[in-house]
Amino acid sequence: MEDKSKSKNRREFIQSGVRLSLALALGSVSGLALSKVVKDDYVWQIDPFECTQCGRCATDCIMSPSAVKCVHAYDLCGYCDLCGGYFKPDANALSTAAENQLCPTAAIERKFIEEPYFEYIINEDLCIGCAKCVEGCTSFGNGSLHLQIIHDICLNCNECSIARVCPSDAIKRVKASEAYHIKGDFSKNPES
Amino acid sequence: MKNKGIIIFLLILTVIIVVVIVGDYVSDRPNRSRPNPFAYDVEAFKSVNPDLIHYKESKNFRIGFQEPAALAIQNKKIYVAGDRSLKIIDLSGVLSSEFNLPGKVQAIEVWDGKVFLAIDNRILIYDEAGNVLDEWQPLKENSLITAIAATENNVFVADAGNRRVIRFSAEGEMRGEFEGKADEDALHGFIIPSPCFDLNVNDENELWVVNPGLHAFENYTFEGNLRSHWKKTGMTVDGFSGCCNPSHFTFLNDGRYVTSEKGLVRIKIHKRSGEFEGVVAAPEKFTEEGQAPDVAADNQNNIYALDFDKKVVRVFKPKNSTGL
Numbered sequence: 001m002e003d004k005s006k007s008k009n010r011r012e013f014i015q016s017g018v019r020l021s022l023a024l025a026l027g028s029v030s031g032l033a034l035s036k037v038v039k040d041d042y043v044w045q046i047d048p049f050e051c052t053q054c055g056r057c058a059t060d061c062i063m064s065p066s067a068v069k070c071v072h073a074y075d076l077c078g079y080c081d082l083c084g085g086y087f088k089p090d091a092n093a094l095s096t097a098a099e100n101q102l103c104p105t106a107a108i109e110r111k112f113i114e115e116p117y118f119e120y121i122i123n124e125d126l127c128i129g130c131a132k133c134v135e136g137c138t139s140f141g142n143g144s145l146h147l148q149i150i151h152d153i154c155l156n157c158n159e160c161s162i163a164r165v166c167p168s169d170a171i172k173r174v175k176a177s178e179a180y181h182i183k184g185d186f187s188k189n190p191e192s
Numbered sequence: 193m194k195n196k197g198i199i200i201f202l203l204i205l206t207v208i209i210v211v212v213i214v215g216d217y218v219s220d221r222p223n224r225s226r227p228n229p230f231a232y233d234v235e236a237f238k239s240v241n242p243d244l245i246h247y248k249e250s251k252n253f254r255i256g257f258q259e260p261a262a263l264a265i266q267n268k269k270i271y272v273a274g275d276r277s278l279k280i281i282d283l284s285g286v287l288s289s290e291f292n293l294p295g296k297v298q299a300i301e302v303w304d305g306k307v308f309l310a311i312d313n314r315i316l317i318y319d320e321a322g323n324v325l326d327e328w329q330p331l332k333e334n335s336l337i338t339a340i341a342a343t344e345n346n347v348f349v350a351d352a353g354n355r356r357v358i359r360f361s362a363e364g365e366m367r368g369e370f371e372g373k374a375d376e377d378a379l380h381g382f383i384i385p386s387p388c389f390d391l392n393v394n395d396e397n398e399l400w401v402v403n404p405g406l407h408a409f410e411n412y413t414f415e416g417n418l419r420s421h422w423k424k425t426g427m428t429v430d431g432f433s434g435c436c437n438p439s440h441f442t443f444l445n446d447g448r449y450v451t452s453e454k455g456l457v458r459i460k461i462h463k464r465s466g467e468f469e470g471v472v473a474a475p476e477k478f479t480e481e482g483q484a485p486d487v488a489a490d491n492q493n494n495i496y497a498l499d500f501d502k503k504v505v506r507v508f509k510p511k512n513s514t515g516l
Contacts, residue, residue: 055228078385080405080435082425084455089234089427104230116380116406130230139232139481140434140455142386 041176044160048146048183050170053131053138057147060162061129067154068129068147068162070107070122073183076144079117084140085133086110086120103133124150146183237427237456238475244429246461246470247495249477250509252502253285259296263498263505265488266302270496272505273297273309280320281505283490291322299350303342310337315349315364328364338389341399346414348399352389355382357401359414370416372403380406388439388454388484394447402441407432409441409449409466422466427456430468439484444493452497454484459497459508472508473497 046057046068057068081094086108091100096110107126111119122145129147137145149171163171174181257274264271269288270281276296280288298310306325307318314330315337331337336353346367347360358369373381382389383405391401398419399412408423427433438451449462450472457479459472472495478485485497485506495508 053228053232055230058230059226078383078405078435080383080385082407082433082435084434089232089237089433102232116383132230132232135232139234140436142435 042173043149043151043156043176043179044154044163044171045149045174045179045181046147047170047172047181048143048148050168051131051134051147052168052170053135053147054167055130055132056165056167057162058128058130060165062157062161063153063155065127066129066162067149069124069127069150069153070129070131070133070145071148071180071182072120072122073144073146074119075184076142077120078142078144079113079119080141081116081118083110083118083120083137085137085145087136089136102136104128104130108133120145143183148180148182151179234427234456237429240429240458240471240474240476244471245474246511247472247508248511249473250494250507251285252499252504252506253281254504255279255281257503260498260500260503261297262300263486263488263496264300264302265490265496267305268490269302270488270505271300271302271307272498273300278307278309278318278322283494285505289320289322291318298337299340301340301342301347304344306342308340308342308347310340310349313337313353315340315347315360326364328360331358336387338387339391341391341393343393343397348391348393350389350391350401352384352387355384355389357382357391357412357416359416368416370412372401372410372412372416372418374418384436386436388436390438390440392441392443394443395445396447400441400443400449402438404436404438407437424466424468429458429460429471437484440486442487442489442495444489445491446493450487450489450495452484452487457482457484459485459487459495473506 058066061067086102087094087100088102093100098106105126105128107123109121109123111121113119131147134145134147137143160171255272260272260274262273268283270283272279272281277290277292279290282288293309293311295311301308305320309316309318312330313335315328316324317326319325331351334353335351337349338352339350341348345362347362349358349360351358356369356371359367361367371381382403385405388404389402391399393399399414401410401412403410406423407425408421410421411419413419424431432438432453434455437453439454440452442450444450447464450459451462452459456475458475461469461472463469479501482501485499488496493510497506497508499506
């Protein structure tokens with residue numbers, strides 16, 4: 001009788017132990033899954049105010065063409081006829097002729113809005129992230145064209161090959177919830 | 193045998209050292225940047241024919257500001273604002289007086305012993321001892337004052353934020369404003385993509401306003417009606433480039449224009465007609481990708497440039513002693 005009771009207790013102990021283990025495992029998996037969903041991951045991004053337009057985003061990204069693209073802060077843009085980011089310095093006319101365009105891949109579309117304003121639209125598929133237009137816009141305009149890492153292209157490598165060679169340390173890990181640093185606040189850079 | 197081992201060890205060590213040195217030399221570190229194959233090349237426009245350079249730098253003086261802001265010259269005195277203070281310096285560079293201000297200066301004008309300062313988008317008027325003579329109401333929201341020009345009865349204020357010129361009486365009463373719009377095709381209103389919007393009154397009491405988006409100088413009546421204009425677009429030495437040039441300008445005592453540009457930083461002189469006359473300071477004189485210096489001139493047509501990057505006032509003297 002006593003042996004039977006002992007045996008039952010052992011069985012109950014094992015059963016409750018297994019139940020507890022299962023509950024713990026289930027809880028851990030759920031917690032892990034939840035943390036994956038809720039946790040803010042980190043991604044690589046360029047600080048446009050630190051960028052010196054060195055050209056390495058085009059040459060050193062493991063993606064080809066680069067995951068870095070030019071983006072346009074439209075609320076900052078002057079919609080200029082003579083756009084330093086669109087035209088070569090020695091352009092012979094303010095026209096869309098290929099010989100006048102600064103972009104090596106013709107990735108910027110110039111669209112007439114109303115006299116004398118023009119809109120400049122970046123074709124992401126053609127852009128190679130060379131920053132030539134960014135340099136022209138920053139020097140001669142107000143810096144509305146700037147580079148950003150596009151996250152549906154970027155592989156988010158552990159060690160970003162561009163960040164490794166960036167001369168101004170402009171590429172940093174940022175929270176995935178704030179993945180883009182789009183310009184548009186003059187207070188960061190009073191006179192560009 | 194023992195020596196042989198040492199020699200082999202030294203040889204291996206030498207090879208390792210050579211490999212490390214060569215590896216470091218050819219490595220792709222940030223401070224060993226390769227030339228940028230996509231560089232924005234304006235080198236061709238930086239060199240200026242020496243015959244076109246009519247001025248030489250005669251001296252410069254440190255002003256002791258971390259953030260120099262604006263420059264004016266009146267009655268053989270230089271007025272330099274920066275770091276929430278104003279310094280009055282004689283033409284040889286000796287400090288005459290200095291006083292603190294309640295904020296950062298956006299623009300400065302000196303007229304008849306009164307110092308007009310734009311601080312926090314309002315005009316404050318001081319005497320040379322630092323006493324506040326008057327304080328006007330702030331401008332409306334989104335205003336950004338970039339220049340002031342005073343005459344006997346009028347004060348003109350350039351508001352880059354709202355792309356307009358505001359006319360005040362000498363007592364601060366607002367008399368009107370205009371946005372530079374006209375029926376002519378050539379005039380569209382002020383186009384101001386960045387805070388570069390200057391204005392001045394010349395020796396004939398004419399109000400001239402820069403329309404930087406059009407690379408134009410526009411002459412308005414005090415009521416805001418267009419009288420004439422001239423413009424010149426181009427990267428070459430006789431034109432204005434980019435979206436926002438000229439960034440600053442002043443007049444010589446005979447009405448010629450002294451212009452200061454950003455991007456390709458340079459100072460030039462244009463005749464009254466607008467025709468290019470010569471260069472005061474070529475791009476090689478300034479920090480690459482630096483800011484356009486603020487400019488002022490004295491009665492001898494010496495030109496004073498406030499170099500924001502080097503934080504000095506630079507004096508340029510005409511090579512021709514007549515100043516012409």
